[in-house]
Amino acid sequence: MLAADPADGLCRRTTKAVLRFVEERTRLLSLTVFLSSKPVPFDLNWAYTLGSVSLFLFVNQLVTGVLLALYYRPAVSEAYESVRFIEEEVTFGWLVRQLHAWGANLMILALCLHMARVWWYGSYKKPRELNWLVGFCLFLLTLTFGFTGYLLPWDQLSYWASKVGTEIPGAVPVVGAYILKAMRGGEEITGATLGRFYAIHTLVLPAITVSLVFIHLAMMRLHGITPLPGREDSRKVPFFPHHVLKDAVSIYCTLAIIYFLVVVCPWKLHEKADPLVTPEGVKPEWYFLWTYQYIKYFPQQMGAVSGKVVGILSSGLFFALLALFPFLDRGDERRPAKRKLILGIGFLALAFVLAMTVLGFICETEHTILGTHFKFDILGIPEVVKKP
Template sequence: MMGRLAAWFRERFPVGEFRAALYRQARKPLPRHVSWWHTFGSLALFLLANQVVTGVLLMVYYRPTPEAAFESLRYVTVHATFGWLIRGLHTWGAHLLVVVLVLHMLRTFLMGAFKKPRELTWVVGVTIFATVLGFAFTGSLLPWNQLAYWATTVGTEVAGAVPLLGDGLKLLLRGGEGVSEETLARFYVVHVVVLPWVVVALVGLHLFLVRLQGITPREPVGSETPLTPATSIPFWPDHVLKELTVFPLFLLALVSLVVLLPPEVGERADPLRTPEGVKPEWYFLPTYQLLKYFPKLAGLLVVQIPILLLLLWPFLDRTAARRPRGRPVSVAIGVAALALAVFFGLLGFLSERTVTVGGAAVHFDTYGIPRQAEPGPAPPPGG
């Protein structure tokens, strides 16, 4: 019976050809130097799958209206079976995905993997990164708590500063004057329908290009030698086993974060009450801080420079060398850009905060400049 069923299926679907193609892909040779650093790409894929699975599960209970959004997420977090875990995996998974993507970009940058003929792989990668940040931005409104509401109010306000298009762009994002149920509906649709399709298409193209061109060798551009059994390892089992080691370790880290630092429900959004100290997520902090030092329009232009540089880097660094030692200027610019992003991110985090340094209270003003904190009100007598 089973044999006849298999024969029937084989007549209608080319099982043999499919299996052969799969085998070719599995045995595809990789350069011998491929290491643990080369697992960040597949780790990003793993985390992306986590976002899809947990996102679909969250949609079962989530209701995208101002009346129900906050309560529905509170229900998921407090009452639904394993709801806290699903929501935590989705929230923390988003943070880890950004971290892993930065590490993946750093590895491909340092190893000169963006150079000829992989310029398009890099450009598609940068577009994926921007799409992931779009996911983060649209997703952050969905809990409809105070932080979500006011961070989106500030974020969409920035769009209003774009010359000529600003007002139209802000209206397009918000669907009205302020952040309202129209905004929530738009962000929801973009988050659960539009961006998922965009990311699936882009990641598909990215992986197709990676497979087509193979992993970057160490030799300079133009001096690559074909891989031989002596200079290569097979994708399966050598590299896949590394990936299968990294996935559970990351899952463990992810679950630990969810258990130790579960995402909060917060306070329901109140459009009439602006809370103090609203700040964007850590990955938007460098942009948030940088925008403060410039008039609106100039700020918008300045923050676009790093994105443009990132996108165009394969066409700017055209030297043949791949190893960092062979292209010190390019690597120095990359490291300086990363250091500046961390520096402005830190300033953004500290701004408008009072911290205690060596027993003394220091207040960081909105520009991140430290000043001695004003003494607080005197304690009540006897208190």
């Protein structure tokens, strides 16, 4: 029999001593064990991995964001050139920028799907109402990340889309002018806007989001994950490695999708921003497009108030209803087949948002469909320009 290596024993004792030192002072190890050892039903499906996919995408944003910040310069005279430098000169800079840009879009999509899963299985019901609310705040924060980050490259599209985007809250009566000034740091989009968007994007939002993600996960751990409706008595298995393996497969697929997008349709850097040249067809990003399009259908004036204001307030109401959804749908029933009304309303809302998004994309463009050439006006209504 071989004698035990004394160096081995020393190594093990030192590791143990270091871990005990950290544990006694921070309780970090107990917290990690607490968060990762929760038992989960063995039959959770793939939709239950969407929260972890969102978490992975958020970590991707943090890591790539820090790397970008090493080279990015938030000044009107340097922002565009610094992004170009990252794309063309920095080793793997293009990859980091692409992962950040595509990661942001996929994170918003993953969050929408995660929300849809929670909504479909009624996982927002008692006692998880507050966790839905925390999640909803995370969703709003992620949209704000998208809005503030979009301006940073300081190219034509980002400049004009931010101008249009800041005009929307600016139209709210009484407080609108103040909101607009606070957002822009003045009347127009200038270096002051760039500076505050950068500070919010890189300092304020990450700090609040990280804190809320911790609260979200701790609350999820506290109540345990909701079992599939009707399968409340399913056998429980440890979270690690059973569910973690499933999460890992979904995360791996997400990585494959990001790399596919990065290679096949890289995120473009357009011409440098020029405040004197308005490009044609400026539109906000896809996740804001439905609100932007929806507001257009209101007439100029509706009685004493402007139609735009009614549009803005009613889309605000839509978000408020979504946030308060668990407090409106209060029954215990979670089986989708028994919640036809609620799910029906949800599907109608989803169809409306999708329709507005499609109209938003198609408006102010020209397309040839089955040989006929159409021009779509500002409302997305087609006009035949040339027949076959």
